[in-house]
Amino acid sequence: MVVIIDEKTRAIVQGITGAQGSFHTKLMLEYGTKIVAGVTPGKGGTKIYDLPVYDTVEEAQEKHSANASIIFVPAPFAADAALEALENGIKTIVIITEHIPIKDAVNVMAHAKKVGATIIGPNTPGIITPEKSKLGIMPAHIFKFGSIGIVSRSGTLTYEIAASLTRKNLGQSTCLGLGGDPITGLNFIDTLKMFEKDTQTKAVVLIGEIGGNLEELAAEYIMREKYPKPVIAFIAGRSAPPGKRMGHAGAIIMGKAGTAESKIEKFQSAGVKVAEKPGDVAELLAKLAI
Template structure:
């Protein structure tokens, strides 16, 4: 269970012969992810950590019945890799690569929408459904299987908050990074919809930051749709100056738009629990879930 990926997910790794691709293929295999093939044009016929490498995605998909792809291809070629995965009919595509040109990303997303495919990223740590499948670069030991769905615009901040959740005994159904770029495949609203349908998920955590209006749109969606599951949020960048990029390409306050305060206000108005500090997320959520009788507290595994 969880969303987008689970134990039935069969993945190919595009760019498997590169340093990052090869390194993370090993870690994903160790986690139990079904990596059925790798693709690097020109390296077909070789093997990486026991995984067969093909020249083309469609070949790998046909031979190994894959249904997802994770992309570690360098930025100038990452969009082409995504198009190849889409053309081969894959429905879940994770783009780890950072610094992909936005014009290319826009094309990829339009094509994906037409084909009904889900793109996670670019510039994302990936997605993990604990104890089932990890398609990403996140440190696996932080995550525990459980009932909290997490969607985030930041990598390390996700680890910070997920480890806080795990520490109080709140495991996760699925954790995913939307990606730190201005244009990414998923919005908080898309993910909220998925978590609403997922039986394993009993509560949702959204980790936002300055820039854009994904958080405001999520808040509108939560109040308009009468979202049924408790939602907690943290928004990074209360102290960020206007017009400066804070590390992520998408983390920038333009004119009046995209401030942390605007996002915090929207969430608060929609009844979302907004944490002042990352560590408050687990505490707020645990209190709420105890009140609802969904969570009894205590450490996981005890």
């Protein structure tokens, strides 16, 4: 079993005709992901890579009954696209789009909770089960199938760490980006629960960064629940100044809240080893001898 996506995943791409949407649809198809259709308002009736394009998710669903969607729609319209997917019964949604306003994201997450749907993102590289399927934009060649689960708030930093794991022959079960925004669908605790149930996953790498308290809450959860699988953490932003937004909308220290020190301290007191540099993650994992 793998986390969230598997061979039965049938996905649509919202915003399939845009530059990013079409580019990554091609890469996902090449990787073996089952994409069944695309949606771009105004482009209904056309085709791209032999896939039918529809004006609405409703019509795509009438013909294809997809169970997942990946969204490449520009920020001002992305919340509308996500709500459209939710109202048409899609239960797994990956929102690649960045710069979605907080108010819109809050609205989308509230609707997703109501219907029991899973949202990955916004501002995420997506999710990949190496050598099987990906709903996302990550460069697939740096991943290798194996037993390490990765959950992260950052895209390229995940690639950096995944590539170093792959070089040391530490393959990955599933890699998932929560997204760099303040409001995201999944959080670290949700993902830790999924990795706990997944028999393929033997250890978890948790990549956090400054801002918010999702890492602290994850550390408390690991301690409280005596999380049964080993977790290695890396936190970006040790050198970040307070009050400055470090690229990601969510990466900001407000006053004294959300610092790297606070997160690292919490993890260490929960018995989680924290890597000092990205390259150290693979070494800490290798010591676990799993």
